[in-house]
Amino acid sequence: MTATLSETLTLLLIEDDDGDAFLVEELLRQAEAPPRITWVRNLAETRAKLTSEIQCVLVDLSLPDATGLEALEQVLAMAPHAAVLVLTGLRDVHVGVAAVQAGAQDYLVKQDVDARLLARSVRYAMERKRADLAQIRLVEAELTAKENARLENGLLPVPLLHTKKLRHVTRYLPGTQGSRLAGDFLDTVQTPDGSVHIVVGDVCGHGPDEAALGVALRIAWRTLVLAGQSGDLLLRTMDTLLRAERKAPEIFTTLCMATITPDLTHARMRVVGHPPPVLVRDGVIEALGGGPSGPPLGIFPDIEWTAIDVPLGERWSMMLYTDGLIEAAVGENRQLLGVDGLVDLVKQHGAIDLDRLIRHVGTLSDDLAAMLVSRSGT
Known part of the structure; x- marks a missing residue:
């Protein structure tokens, strides 16, 4: 036979x-x-x-x-x-x-x-x-995912936010590369004068070195804000730290940060080579226009970043996020969502709902850090 x-x-x-x-x-x-x-x-x-x-x-x-x-x-x-x-x-x-x-x-x-x-x-x-x-x-992937989740949860900050007039929601999710730690970071600090400072950033690359660098930058940002630094002085200090701590000269960091005035009606933003935030104010849903404030950290020396003054009004919502959200593939043709697609999606929903947005997008190809800050009015 x-x-x-x-x-x-x-x-x-x-x-x-x-x-x-x-x-x-x-x-x-x-x-x-x-x-x-x-x-x-x-x-x-x-x-x-x-x-x-x-x-x-x-x-x-x-x-x-x-x-x-x-x-x-x-x-x-x-x-x-x-x-x-x-x-x-x-x-x-x-x-x-x-x-x-x-x-x-x-x-x-x-x-x-x-x-x-x-x-x-x-x-x-x-x-x-x-x-x-x-x-x-399978076992290795499960162990790695559990360890990464433990590390990420342990490294995520507790927001220093004292006002009850703001709704504050954050999400930190791994993409399909979730077996590898990423350098996404976010933080919120309210200073004694009542100003609310927020940041969402992204160190390029994946791995423990990038994750550690992201945590170092986040802690540096919080420390500098609490010490009274802001604007270009804060960004130049973070740029110096990035250059000293990164493992390779090609590693850079994008971020979006905003300082909301104590009366919560205005914000001063800097979009540092980062996707623009999505704003809802006076019923209008849009991405922050006018282009970025300047290039990412770690690329050019002696850079000045343009401040963007944004009137918010009495009722508003603001979403800051990393590019994992807009690089998600959506629809039957699996096209990248992009900033315009994100704005259209928010318009379909009628408001910014992080969980609903994430469910609609589905599988993330990259890690996502997102923050929603909103004020419902007096």
């Missing part, structure tokens, strides 16, 4: 006995799709022939340069992504069980092997290896 292998595999046979090696090759040639076989006689040759193309390794447990589980352990170390099938001439089930417990996908006793059994064992070993690798990736 013809043995079955549903795909053409690349196998490595580690066998020092010429007769046994010839037998295994002959049995595998009877498969419906005979595999490509590389034959080596010891572990020394194995190191030279074991490439990433090898999908399955058949290994004898009695080799000239290693025997028993020692040989198996070395093969497993050399081929972490390949299925390993143990061949033994010992009629001792404990040897095979120990081999599987040590990491092999299956074992066969040479004297009991025929073409059909060998082909089936190779196929099953491959499937078990795929399942093992998938389970490992």
